[in-house]
Amino acid sequence: MLLFMAETLDLPQRRKLERLYAQYGKKMYAAARRICGDLAEDAVQNAFVSIAKNIEKTDGRDDDGLAGYVIAIAKNEAYDLMRKTEKTEDIDSLPVTDPFSDPAERVFERDAFEAAVKLMRGMDDKYRAPLYLVCVMGMSIKEAASSLRLREKTVGVRVYRAKKLLADKLKEAGYEY
Amino acid sequence: MSIKYSLNDVLIESGVRDFREIAICADWTPTDKHKTKMEKIFNSADGRVSGRLKSILAAAAAAAIIFGVLAAIKPVRDGVASFFSGLFTKPAHTVTDTDTTAQTHVTEPDTAAETTAPDTAADQAGAELPDDARGLIDYMVRNGVSTAAWKKLRECGDGVDVCLDMLKTEEYGTVTCICSAFVSSRLYNELKYGVGWSTATANMAPYLYNELASGDMCPTVYMSECAQHLREYFSENVTTEKLHQDYPVTSKVLSAYGGEYDDVYDPKSKTAAENIRRLCDFKYDEKVHKALLNYEAFEYCAKAYFTETDIKARAVMSVVCAEYIRNRCDDGKASKSSLPLKLLLGEQGYTKLFTCGGEILKMSRVDEEAENYSQWLDAFVSDLKAAAQFWPESVFEAELTELHALLDNAGFTGYRVPPQRDDEIISAINDAISLYNAVSFGAAAEGWCDHETGYRERAEEGTPMTAEMLEHLAPFYTYNGDQPRLYLEEVTLSPSTRGYGEWLGHYCGVLPEDVVRRLLRDTPRFIIIGDSVYLNVFTTEGTEYYHALQGTLGYVSGQDGKIVVTAVVSRRFEEYSYESFELEDGGGALKLVGGTFYEKYLMTDPEKITRTKAAECVYEVLKAYSSLYNGDVSVAASAEECTNSALFADPGYDRFGSGEREYYTGVYTGELALYEYADGGIADLMLSDGGPVSRAYHNGNDVIAIMPGAAEATVNLKQGPIYRISLIEFCDILKIESQTADTVTASLQLEREENGKTTVGTYTFELEMRENNYYGWRAILVGGTFLDLLSK
Numbered sequence: 001m002l003l004f005m006a007e008t009l010d011l012p013q014r015r016k017l018e019r020l021y022a023q024y025g026k027k028m029y030a031a032a033r034r035i036c037g038d039l040a041e042d043a044v045q046n047a048f049v050s051i052a053k054n055i056e057k058t059d060g061r062d063d064d065g066l067a068g069y070v071i072a073i074a075k076n077e078a079y080d081l082m083r084k085t086e087k088t089e090d091i092d093s094l095p096v097t098d099p100f101s102d103p104a105e106r107v108f109e110r111d112a113f114e115a116a117v118k119l120m121r122g123m124d125d126k127y128r129a130p131l132y133l134v135c136v137m138g139m140s141i142k143e144a145a146s147s148l149r150l151r152e153k154t155v156g157v158r159v160y161r162a163k164k165l166l167a168d169k170l171k172e173a174g175y176e177y
Numbered sequence: 178m179s180i181k182y183s184l185n186d187v188l189i190e191s192g193v194r195d196f197r198e199i200a201i202c203a204d205w206t207p208t209d210k211h212k213t214k215m216e217k218i219f220n221s222a223d224g225r226v227s228g229r230l231k232s233i234l235a236a237a238a239a240a241a242i243i244f245g246v247l248a249a250i251k252p253v254r255d256g257v258a259s260f261f262s263g264l265f266t267k268p269a270h271t272v273t274d275t276d277t278t279a280q281t282h283v284t285e286p287d288t289a290a291e292t293t294a295p296d297t298a299a300d301q302a303g304a305e306l307p308d309d310a311r312g313l314i315d316y317m318v319r320n321g322v323s324t325a326a327w328k329k330l331r332e333c334g335d336g337v338d339v340c341l342d343m344l345k346t347e348e349y350g351t352v353t354c355i356c357s358a359f360v361s362s363r364l365y366n367e368l369k370y371g372v373g374w375s376t377a378t379a380n381m382a383p384y385l386y387n388e389l390a391s392g393d394m395c396p397t398v399y400m401s402e403c404a405q406h407l408r409e410y411f412s413e414n415v416t417t418e419k420l421h422q423d424y425p426v427t428s429k430v431l432s433a434y435g436g437e438y439d440d441v442y443d444p445k446s447k448t449a450a451e452n453i454r455r456l457c458d459f460k461y462d463e464k465v466h467k468a469l470l471n472y473e474a475f476e477y478c479a480k481a482y483f484t485e486t487d488i489k490a491r492a493v494m495s496v497v498c499a500e501y502i503r504n505r506c507d508d509g510k511a512s513k514s515s516l517p518l519k520l521l522l523g524e525q526g527y528t529k530l531f532t533c534g535g536e537i538l539k540m541s542r543v544d545e546e547a548e549n550y551s552q553w554l555d556a557f558v559s560d561l562k563a564a565a566q567f568w569p570e571s572v573f574e575a576e577l578t579e580l581h582a583l584l585d586n587a588g589f590t591g592y593r594v595p596p597q598r599d600d601e602i603i604s605a606i607n608d609a610i611s612l613y614n615a616v617s618f619g620a621a622a623e624g625w626c627d628h629e630t631g632y633r634e635r636a637e638e639g640t641p642m643t644a645e646m647l648e649h650l651a652p653f654y655t656y657n658g659d660q661p662r663l664y665l666e667e668v669t670l671s672p673s674t675r676g677y678g679e680w681l682g683h684y685c686g687v688l689p690e691d692v693v694r695r696l697l698r699d700t701p702r703f704i705i706i707g708d709s710v711y712l713n714v715f716t717t718e719g720t721e722y723y724h725a726l727q728g729t730l731g732y733v734s735g736q737d738g739k740i741v742v743t744a745v746v747s748r749r750f751e752e753y754s755y756e757s758f759e760l761e762d763g764g765g766a767l768k769l770v771g772g773t774f775y776e777k778y779l780m781t782d783p784e785k786i787t788r789t790k791a792a793e794c795v796y797e798v799l800k801a802y803s804s805l806y807n808g809d810v811s812v813a814a815s816a817e818e819c820t821n822s823a824l825f826a827d828p829g830y831d832r833f834g835s836g837e838r839e840y841y842t843g844v845y846t847g848e849l850a851l852y853e854y855a856d857g858g859i860a861d862l863m864l865s866d867g868g869p870v871s872r873a874y875h876n877g878n879d880v881i882a883i884m885p886g887a888a889e890a891t892v893n894l895k896q897g898p899i900y901r902i903s904l905i906e907f908c909d910i911l912k913i914e915s916q917t918a919d920t921v922t923a924s925l926q927l928e929r930e931e932n933g934k935t936t937v938g939t940y941t942f943e944l945e946m947r948e949n950n951y952y953g954w955r956a957i958l959v960g961g962t963f964l965d966l967l968s969k
Contacts, residue, residue: 021215026205027196027199029205030199030205031199033205041207041208041210041211044211045211045215048215065189065192067192067193067196068188068189068191068192068193068195068196069192071192071195071196071199072192100184102183103183103184103185103188104183104184104185105183105184106181106182106183106186107181107182107183107184108181108182108183108184108186108187109181109182110182113181113182113186113187113190116182116184116187117187117190117191117194120187120188120191121191121194121195128188128191131188132188132192135184135185135188136185136188136189136192163184166184166187
């Protein structure tokens, strides 16, 4: 698997991967260690395999965007290592309306934005990571599912639930957008 | 503000904040297995990775290991702290040694240690522990503190001696941490289990104090307990005199933790200076206070007051003088004591100083001939003026009438503006900032441009409005004399809900009219078509840089119809700057007419702008010079990341040449201002092979590596290092020799230190104003003697 991944990358892509490792590796390790302890190194390795698969998605991203991405992937790999079996997501309640159909649409006032950031930071990573990949990294559900090693339907549901969770909490707190 | 954010913004921002909060596992050195796997990921199966890249990877791994050792200080310290925290708090198991030496008849809670310090990886791997104390300390520095190593150190007869010896000479954090902890623990047990006073006890005691001062590992309760034991031993075995003479630090421990310990501390034996310092350093002590009320102390305070820089000490001195005069002149009627010193030393020291000042004034009527009194009073009034700026005049009128009269006589009118006007002041400042945001970022104030319900659209070619807009915008998109280049897709317009007349009318009440007219005219963000106004929102990045007043006002002083305010202004979420605002108080609306914010962002005097730009250029060049030659490079994230980044940097890595080298590296945070502020070739010269630094480009950041051998020159201003001087201050320091519309010649006296030799000289700076599409107008260093210096 690892060798296969390497062969699919050209030299600039490999260098980019190396730079990502140099720049974020230690923080990825730190984030992963909190979740899976001694398995953190494995999580980092797996994360890089996953990043390598979608290395072109990192093109044109600034540091802010990449930081969130690599940490999300590392955390996901850490969770993945921790769980024995992936629970099947409840996919009965597929979305009817998407609370944030256009994630680039500027809908938050400053106070709502700050509240949303706070809520997002407290959100379970299993919801947050798919949302990040799909909205910020521009991945398709399929690509995100591949990166996170989840089923497509699971990713779709989690993306929807993450949005809904955020929307509901904001509404509950009295923020309008 | 009508600025809005998207879900993507939320996700990115939350990711960034998370990222910033993740503390790097600095003690993590990748395992061999991990390295192998990562290499497999990086390396191709067909060997296309160049030898150079491999060498980069190898160098990175080496650097990571080196850095790991350096960064291990904190974790090791934490480890030791944790180790001792457990050792001090868990029930101790007493083991009594039979040796007669001071060091070895100590008892230690072995089991506690064993339960709090797991074996290190080296221990688990069966590494053989050194036999001698020095070797064991070295082992723990490298591998962390383990029970086995600690136990063996304890068994070394000369453990304490070696530690004390190393503490005297070593500055390396981990060594001092371990040694200090070891000595403290031995002392603790020696005291706790009653082995009696010894010379070793006294020698070890200072480290109790050090431990506490460093805040690293000794709980306060432990210190108190130790102090208690020490007091007992001292009272039985050591005279007060001997304690003071031979063990001053131990005496300090007892002073800090001893409470009342009459036998040890006798204020009468101290000089006034020592007693003043004692009150300042520790806490209020009635005996010390009384000891200060004598003529010698008064004389000392009256003289020392003028040169003393510590405000707390000055306050103590003022009270000593006041109380001495009062006591001396007391006719029996004013028998109540003046305010006790302990109140003065509290947070509200200034308030008490005022009150004490009133006491002093009362006394002065009957003791105006006291030695040094008039000098002392002048100095006191000067202090009083500085302090009174933070208090409304009404407080003085109602409660501090004596001081009010004194300040009146001194011609002082700069009291704090009544807090009731704070809202009015904040509103005026916010108004001024909102105009700046509108014309700089297209971000209008609430109600002035409804981004939510109003349309936001991209300009389309061919419409009459677009034609007018293009006419307005074209000058802003001209670059290097080329034809205007305007890409309509860069323009996103939001119509203002107010006409141009309303903008002008409102903001002319907030800022001088010429400022407002220029701001509204000279910006690509504010487009006037007829009386309609459109805000050019431009890019998403721009909106994040808007400015906003944060928190409450700081200094709010009013004098001569003007109010001067200091406050914190935020930029882009988490960047803050401390700004001043000078407001004209015409009795009606307040108008911003000066201050740092006004000068930096709003001022209109072309000559002043040119001078400021010139100063900015010289300021940045000097900072760059200092950084690059001195090796004092700001690091964006952590040295570790930068080390790796630099080594991975491509293609700049080649500039360093080949072979093994040492690197100090940093991510570019402005040090390479030479590229932006100095004429082209100079920066290249400095950054070329053999120059003081080398530069590479990596992932959007410039990474520079400084060659240690070349980092040997610094330049300082007479006023101090450049990094301690603000740009506003520097504007006043830089001497403008001549100036035209687009050139400036300035000079500056600099102290230059090279190879340990300092020379003072006046350097000239020839600057040329140039326009850059990205930065706007900027002064560029094109000649002068300082540039010659760079070219050498």
